[in-house]
Amino acid sequence: MEPRTLFDKVWDSHMVKSVEGGPDVLYIDRHYIHEVTSPQAFNGLRQRGIGVFRPERTTATADHNIPTADQHLPIRDTVSRAQVEALAENCKANGIEHFGIGHPNNGIVHVTGPELGYTLPGMTVVCGDSHTSTHGAFGTIAFGIGTSEVEMVLATQCLLQARPARMRITVNGSLRRGVTSKDLILYIISSLSTGGATGYFVEYAGDAIAQLSMEARMTVCNMSIEMGARGGLIAPDEVTFGYLSGIPSFSSDPDAVRLLEKWFSLRTDPGALFDKELEFDASAVPPMITYGTNPGMGMAVDGTIPSEEEAVTDDSGSHRKSLDYMGFSPGMKLLGHPVDYVFLGSCTNGRIEDLRAFAGMVKGRKKAPGVTVLIVPGSQQVARQAEKEGLAEIFSRAGFEMRQPGCSSCLAMNDDKIPPGKYAVSTSNRNFEGRQGPGARTILAGPLTAAAAALTGMITDPRELIRNGYQ
């Protein structure tokens, strides 16, 4: 038999039918939905007069537009409330499991799915959200879909999808101290550009990836979409199995041992062909920040903003427009640049490990005056764990605002908006114009660089603080 990639193994095993001259009919194992991209899909089903085909394969959580304070009170914004209520009603009417605001399993859809053991190796996973790529960390084919496709999955548990091309990104060596997996993925995206992996599904491999925890792998896979890839995946290994063994619903499953054996075959065969192969050296990765308005516009925290000619990622019009928006210019260094807000959270960096890393650096210290620091745990479970480990206490003593779970300031659909013109160092995934609020200026970074900014009130190299005994 021909050697196959991990991606092809999972794809082939979910192909209901290959349509002549068209996309494949792909069976979906796990479907996550949330309040913003599902209401129109349920309306579509009603118009067709049909119900949900396999309700047990869909799980709902309210996350995108919900407030992160006073979650026990009714949502003040009437339109957001209508969406959240529509989700609850649609789930109830169709027998879909629903984790609404305040539920112990509520949180950002890409944080809760894995922590509940709902995302398992070898699955196909979709959600009406582009960061569904996060789940690829478990060796799944996971990708974001539009609302028409949400309707399609609700109606038939299948999707019409053309098979993407395959890319392998091998990262060798080890990340240096003060560098996180967020820095690694920002580094890769800055090298490929924001559209550099369009049309591809990426497999991440190499010893640097093998050394990463599941949380760190989720951060890498999460941002695959930021270079245009449909998704990214990592072959399951001992780290994956170790993570899953810690989840009660999985470890108590009598089928667990049989599944583990099956998952050992989920890897790319030697000699399998990729349409594109890239290699990176982990030891060359510095702490990264972005300077522009797409995630491909990244540089080392102590780097210099490139000129239009040096920037590989854009046509010149976009580069200039982007720097104008940010209030930056080519040749500028950002080290020491004042920061108004720091945001720790999102499906990229809102997991317990991110909160631990942040807390490790700020423990016993106070935030810089004039900086607002928002800590938004990715889920109720993360919030409980942070409380238990004393992280919440560290944050509150430092003068940070510890909020309740949700997508929050990452896309600012709720009140957590960065004011116009203000600079935010954000552990989220997108620095698009207005992403964190109209006129807001986002500098993407990892949790350590964000913690350094929270303490100093400016762009600071976290390695510098680590050398000085922080962490």
Add this chain to the structure above:
Amino acid sequence: MKRAKFTILKSTCVPLPLANIDTDQIIPARFLSSINRDGFGKNLFRDWRYDKKGNIIQEFVLNRPEYTGSILVTGSNFGCGSSREHAVWAIADHGFRAVVSDSFADIFAGNALNNGLLPVVIPSEILGKLTTMIILKPETIITIDLERQMLSVEKEGISVPFPVNPFRKECLLQGLDNIDYLLGMKEEIMAFEKRNSP
């Protein structure tokens, strides 16, 4: 469900020659709170079209009377970022029926096809030429013929083929809905489930 057919489109164009236009620009997140599919057009490119006070920004192309029509001609990697289908609904609700570029983000292109909005990919140099032509001569009429998969400007002697997946093409030409197609496959889907149950 029946959908509008797409056959031949002849129209003037709106030029927006910027690369990497993300779906947050097409429709900012704060306008996603509706639970219906219509009405998003008024907030298309909201923060480029209106200032903070809600006044029209005259220079922006959608506010310039000389540029009208149902074809948007734009830059590389159009529609990157969030998977929000609201971006496609906003573009279609504004009256566009096709978007022309040299590349599209994958999810956007899929969403567009599912809503009868045609993403047309043409080579970069021709896109550059076409954009300049539209800016200089806003009255330029472009023809997009889906059956022949050709984009042409008759007066200028430009004629360029574009790719479309044959299945998607058939759906657009006939106004077919691909959820109906999958619903017609229920038996095959259930047979697949049976084969794969533990």
